[in-house]
Amino acid sequence: MKLQLRVTLAIFAAVAFAFIVRYLFAIDSLSALYSVMTVTFLLCLPFGVGYLTVYICKDETVEYSAAAFFVPFIPIFIFFFATLLIKVEGMACWIMIMPIFLILAGLGGITARYIKFKKRDKNKTFVYIVLLLPFFLSPIEKMIGAIPGTYKAYTEIDIRASKEQIWKNVTRVRAIDKQQDSAAFTRFFGFPRPIKAELDKEAVGGRRKAIFDKGLVFDEEVTAYQPLKSMTFTIHANPYDIPSTTMDKHIVVGGEFFDVLNGTYQLERLDAINCRLHLFSTFKLNTTFNFYAGIWASWIMKDIQQNILKVIKERSESEARIVVHT
Template sequence: MTILPFLISPVEQMIGAHTSEYKAYTYIDIKAPAEKIWSNVTRVREISEKEDQGYLTHLLNFPRPVKAELNYEGVGAYRAAIFTNGLVFHETVTEYIPLKKMSFTIKALPHEIPLTTMDEHLVVGGKYFDVLNGTYELEKLGDNSYRLHLFSNFKLTTTFNFYASWWTKNIMKDIQNNILQIEKQRSESL
């Protein structure tokens, strides 16, 4: 699978790069009060290396999540999702329903990211890859039982989107599952 781009590269060069949008969807079930879950969603306090369970991102040596800070709860709020190696996602809340839903645009500013953080093909907000927006939704399942959904939309501009999208979607899901697991553990703890 890893040599596939080299085998089809000559054909794809004739086709040229094109842009496509994709969605990464993840969820986790949590047994905790909605208020506790939501407080762990809106503001993610510092994540220790021990809490970080991202498998694929760790294997590929991608920046790991550190924390997320929201200045207030509501439409127009600003949230900084901070990762190691200088990666910061600037998020602006576009929809907010307390204890139910938070949607936000996501911007990574390539000039803020140190050149040693990622290969140019992987730079978020760069020429080839960008994360567009995200949404958290909290769904009630029963008494003190909820399903926390996390969606993110991203775009790729390559000559081999079908291959790159498989990798990118799995990396995005790994990051999201990692964050959801941390939010679950923190919400279910005393």
């Protein structure tokens, strides 16, 4: 019974620590010193949760390294569900950072176990250092600042249709049914699904509007155009026009941390009956952990683009079959 009580106390204390750090790092008036979109928050919070959990647990509970590594998962998952429940964080953000949180919490637990058994005389000193570390490191990181990075997401698809049939489905995308939406990855994240794209004229200066569900709209302008060959367009989303329920504020398009700059379609003929359609986009990240955020952003952009390409392929090939049969 005492062991269970001690474990419960350890989990409660660890979750409380996580909420305190999350709350303080999100206060607008302290934004010059703290932010949840920092390496400090990403690494120190879960490490501290893991360390504090094992520090409070009785020795016999974390006698083995495996226990010290996995027991901290409990407060992390509780923190995860609690922040979702009270809508402090969104599912998309959590899925992205969960692998790092679990690994760092486990490492924090392993470190606490080592100190607990090997450096008992320094046990209290180390726990204070670990718990206060994010509050000292974050201001330093904020002074250094984020380094904006620009990235490209490349996708392509082979289509058995003529250039004319493909191109008319590129310039204007008719309404997409849910059954045609194959972007399982981004749907799982809760990202809006594409509905349609409209273009007022096929020339430089043409205005294109890409409409997604949940109120997400991209205003685009054609900056380069070659009929049946290529089309480049800028992409603009006003984050203030996007409903707060549409995307997590930390990954909203056009926001402080993530923005899509432009997109390009390129069409090439492979042989007498096959063409290859390329779609690539340029996006910008503005965090101190672009090395990690860039991986997820690239996956998301590629999934969105590949979904559009599949729709274009299906429609173009369907129209090509109708022409052949008639």
